[in-house]
Ligand SMILES: O=P(O)(O)OC[C@H]1O[C@H](OP(=O)(O)OP(=O)(O)O)[C@H](O)[C@@H]1O
Ligand SMILES: Nc1nc2[nH]cnc2c(=O)[nH]1
């Protein structure tokens with residue numbers, strides 16, 4: 371279980387994805403992008419727009435049920451990307467690195483990039499934008515919703 375949470379807003383995610391696109395441009399041009407579903411889908415869409423790439427393939431790897439890590443399963447292979455030559459793989463983050471390792475085995479010649487990287491997964495990336503401590507759980511905009519919290523002065527109050 372994580373000891374800390376880091377909330378990423380839509381604005382921050384958009385800025386980080388644009389920054390990743392900027393550092394990816396010198397590594398291109400890319401024939402296509404392979405988005406690691408589901409978390410890589412939105413970052414891949416933002417990056418595809420910035421690097422002017424219209425061919426998007428997906429690979430589906432399921433590892434986590436909420437915060438519990440289980441046995442990774444490939445639900446869909448990235449058939450259109452061959453051995454990955456000329457392709458760019460995009461995921462939202464690497465944590466243990468297990469998902470990245472599986473995807474890299476499927477596409478050994480592709481470039482692997484993600485927005486956020488924890489220390490265990492970092493060596494499996496070619497490029498990332500922000501390092502996050504291992505014990506921090508990243509809350510993406512699609513994981514959260516704004517909710518009412520009472521004013522500090524009323525916290526613990528028994529009246530009203
Ligand atoms: O480095 P790892 O320890 O493998 O963790 C990273 C993976 O975990 C999350 O995906 P998840 O399995 O939760 O599926 P989702 O993208 O469909 O939400 C995240 O989107 C990465 O793909
Ligand atoms: N949302 C989210 N999914 C993950 N999958 C593996 N690590 C994480 C994390 O920190 N946040």
Ligand SMILES: [Mg+2]
Pocket residue numbers: 406407408409410431461469
């Ligand atoms: Mg994922």
